[in-house]
Amino acid sequence: MTFRRALLCSIVVSSVAVFLAAIARGNGPLPGVEISAGPAQMSAAAIDELKAKFRRPAAIPFPKSNPFDEKKKDLGRTLFFDPRLSVTGTVSCASCHNPNLAWSDGLERGVGVTGIPLPRRTPGIVDAAWLTALMWDGRADTLEQQAALPITAEHEMGMPLDVLTKRLNEIDGYKTLFEAVFPGKEINATTAIAALATYERSLVSNKSSFDRWIDGDELAIAPAARRGFVVFNTTGRCNKCHSGWRFTDDSFHDIGLRSEDIGRGKFAPPSVTIMKHAFKTPSLRNARISGPYMHDGSIKTMEEVLDHYEKGGKLRPSLSPEMKPVKLSRQEKDDLVAFLETLIGPPLAEKSPELP
Ligand code: HEC
Ligand code: HEC
Known part of the structure; x- marks a missing residue:
């Protein structure tokens, strides 16, 4: 069994367990509930407003110059x-x-x-x-x-x-x-x-449990993942760059990795310090829960990714102003990972076609 498949199974098993537990108690989490994630608390209205920002678009944008066929x-x-x-x-x-x-x-x-x-x-x-x-x-x-x-x-x-x-x-x-x-x-x-x-x-990610939650199925993701969503958008500050349904602002930031590669800096005038070592914010959908991560593959595990954001990255003039050290408790880190796992949908399968 691959790691990813094992992970998917464990997600399925854990969401079934949550569902069964909710049924057993007869008081499953209801739509429009407040979420308290450690120091971060969010009212039901604030959560609904936030959720609207993560809704998937209805159609694929094909350019007029190269329409779909x-x-x-x-x-x-x-x-x-x-x-x-x-x-x-x-x-x-x-x-x-x-x-x-x-x-x-x-x-x-x-x-x-x-x-x-x-x-x-x-x-x-x-x-x-x-x-x-x-x-x-x-x-x-x-x-x-x-x-x-x-x-x-x-x-x-x-x-x-x-x-x-x-x-x-x-x-x-x-x-x-x-x-x-x-x-x-x-x-x-x-x-x-x-x-x-x-x-x-035409390669569009399949809907994940997170999307079903956004669509209104409150039981689609576990309480830990719901708390993780709040951490992601508040104390974790992840949404400063990983925003919107693809979890990227489509922009470039130096997050203070050790790499010498100047990235976007190569295309900006030398006076534009902020673009040195800046790389595109990657989507976190189907994020490689198993790494390696980053433009240089330098971070091996999600735990190390979170450690990096806790420290806030290498201080240098180009470091993004949005990179501020964050303090995350053990529980908040576990909740964040539980949340990121809900962004993994069924894999987009494809078979090699017959070649002419
Ligand atoms: C200042 C903007 C910014 C903030 C804040 C931020 N990220 Fe990132 N994130 C990026 C950029 C840019 C990269 C790619 C950096 C590189 O490769 O040089 C990245 C990479 C990642 C990756 C690796 C993805 C991959 O495919 O390699 C993960 C996972 C990740 N971020 C999660 C998080 C989490 C979780 C938080 C909050 C604790 C967070 N990020 C906060 C901008 C940000
Ligand atoms: C030898 C490995 C390799 C092959 C072969 C390859 N790619 Fe890539 N692809 C990469 C790497 C590495 C990058 C990132 C390069 C960079 O950012 O400097 C990339 C980036 C991309 C991106 C940009 C994704 C993004 O998020 O910005 C697209 C799209 C892409 N490749 C499509 C293709 C297509 C289409 C082909 C065949 C014509 C192809 N690639 C062949 C390794 C490969």
Whole structure:
């Protein structure tokens, strides 16, 4: 049994236990109840107001320049799993963004065609449709812009775009597939990338127990997780950056890790101190409850993540003003973890398609 599966089982078991206990007492937690999490207390009205900020959007945003089309999505899926998109023919997008590993690779730092570890950890790509800045340092604005980066990067797929175009045109099966989606258009990097981006936008996280709670099912998450939600939004100060339904402000912060990587700082004028060592706030949905965490994979466990926020990170001029040491009791830490676990929904499964 994998750790994640064990965790899911334990979540299921514990929510069943809570449910049964509630039934046994005949006084289960009712909607609109106050929550007291150590020193942090929240009235029922304040909690309802807060919950509204975490509601999932109803539809996936597809840009006008690359609208959704079922066949385009299917072509994108085929390309995503095809190792022939790499110069060696051995590495596909799915090699690093593996559906069985939460669309990442479980490694501290990704490894591509050269076997040399990449400078940064591979993020998961579920809910990518909502990203407004891509990559840890935000160097791409759209999925269309992003896709060319791993294809051409020397240590990822190492594939020049003209060679990619030539290779795709030599695969007979792709002629039919591209013609069905882009009639009369060439098979080239632009059409391939449009299909890849459409597929990526279709990867939306499944609803978790947290979403059911937000939707009004008070019993969907255990009391510990409800207290953790309050800690997250009050004494823990996590919501200062991990805000909204994806638990990110889509912005960049230096949280005071030891890494020398200047992140977003590379794209800001040297006078903009605050962007040095700043990285994009990652979503905490389906957060790797088992690590490694952060852009450099430097933190191994959730307990260490919480320790980091308690200390407040390395003091330096770029340290985010939102990084203030927080004091968390043992109970608050356990409640926070119980809450973060409710953000794990059923895994978004995908099978490797048959390649043309
Ligand atoms: C060798 C491993 C590897 C391969 C292959 C790879 N990626 Fe990635 N991917 C990464 C890493 C590492 C990052 C983060 C890089 C950074 O921020 O500097 C990333 C970032 C991303 C992001 C941005 C996510 C975010 O939250 O900002 C997307 C989207 C993405 N990859 C899609 C793809 C697609 C599409 C392909 C295939 C064309 C692909 N990747 C191939 C390792 C890989
Ligand atoms: C100042 C903004 C800020 C605050 C406050 C904050 N975070 Fe973060 N968080 C970030 C950023 C930015 C990263 C990525 C940093 C990096 O890799 O350099 C991150 C990373 C993480 C990660 C790792 C996720 C991953 O996929 O690697 C976890 C887990 C996390 N934060 C949880 C929390 C919790 C719990 C709290 C509250 C105790 C909190 N954060 C408070 C901005 C913040």
